[in-house]
Amino acid sequence: xxxxxxxxxxxxxxxxxxxxxxxxxxxxxxxxxxxxxxxxxxxxxxxxxxxxxxxxxxxxxxxxxxxxxxxxxxxxxxxxxxxxxxxxxxxxxxxxxxxxxxxxxxxxxxxxxxxxxxxxxxxxxxxxxxxxxxxxxxxxxxxxxxxxxxxxxxxxxxxxxxxxxxxxxxxxxxxxxxxxxxxxxxxxxxxxxxxxxxxxxxxxxxxxxxxxxxxxxxxxxxxxxxxxxxxxxxxxxxxx
Numbered sequence: 001x002x003x004x005x006x007x008x009x010x011x012x013x014x015x016x017x018x019x020x021x022x023x024x025x026x027x028x029x030x031x032x033x034x035x036x037x038x039x040x041x042x043x044x045x046x047x048x049x050x051x052x053x054x055x056x057x058x059x060x061x062x063x064x065x066x067x068x069x070x071x072x073x074x075x076x077x078x079x080x081x082x083x084x085x086x087x088x089x090x091x092x093x094x095x096x097x098x099x100x101x102x103x104x105x106x107x108x109x110x111x112x113x114x115x116x117x118x119x120x121x122x123x124x125x126x127x128x129x130x131x132x133x134x135x136x137x138x139x140x141x142x143x144x145x146x147x148x149x150x151x152x153x154x155x156x157x158x159x160x161x162x163x164x165x166x167x168x169x170x171x172x173x174x175x176x177x178x179x180x181x182x183x184x185x186x187x188x189x190x191x192x193x194x195x196x197x198x199x200x201x202x203x204x205x206x207x208x209x210x211x212x213x214x215x216x217x218x219x220x221x222x223x224x225x226x227x228x229x230x231x232x233x234x235x236x237x238x239x240x
Contacts, residue, residue, distance in 0.1 A: 010044075010047070013035040016032070017032065017052055020236060027053070027078065028234040030072065030074075030236045031070075031074050033070065034213065036048040049074065053076060060076050061076070063086045069213055073221045082227075089223050093179070095222065096222035097221055100143075100172065100174055101175055102173075104207045104210070105194050107142055107145075111141045113140075118187060119133035125202075137178040138185060139177075145169060147167040149166065150210060196214060198212070220233070
């Protein structure tokens with residue numbers, strides 16, 4: 001039992017789940033930010049992707065999960081045999097996953113690879129550790145450098161004259177994780193000095209306060225249909 005995990009109560013999420021693709025075997029959905037993937041032990045954390053979907057699709061299972069604050073595309077199996085076939089593709093790393101993120105500051109190198117092993121730390125955090133961690137690799141591509149409107153909350157909490165301004169520079173990137181470690185993109189972004197804005201675990205109080213949500217969105221998922229073998233290219237436009 002983890003007392004810290006048990007103490008977390010997710011605030012209500014009013015945003016509905018959108019179905020992007022559906023057939024008799026699987027679903028592709030758009031998960032809203034601020035919704036758990038799976039229900040927690042506390043009855044207050046009953047609402048989740050699985051809890052909502054199982055009402056209409058009894059027997060459905062999550063093939064993978066997204067963090068509470070991450071929005072975007074998720075793959076749902078409609079029975080256990082389909083789940084096993086799809087999970088095999090994830091374990092064999094034959095599934096292409098792409099994310100859009102807003103990172104604090106300007107990244108001068110337009111593309112690169114972050115290789116840094118990730119290990120468990122004090123819950124809920126992870127840490128970079130080559131000795132204890134599992135290998136993790138993330139490819140990034142800069143899409144644009146933008147001026148981001150600073151939230152009033154951030155402006156009121158920080159008195160630094162450089163930071164206490166109407167806008168700040170952020171970099172829009174596309175991440176392609178080649179491994180699937182917990183919090184991989186969030187901790188890898190922090191490791192290069194450009195945390196994902198809105199992140200409550202990795203970065204600074206300022207980068208966290210900049211946005212009302214984690215600015216990380218699962219935008220693309222490419223896999224083979226477990227029955228037909230057809231290549232399915234799922235896409236979910238970024239909302240920010």
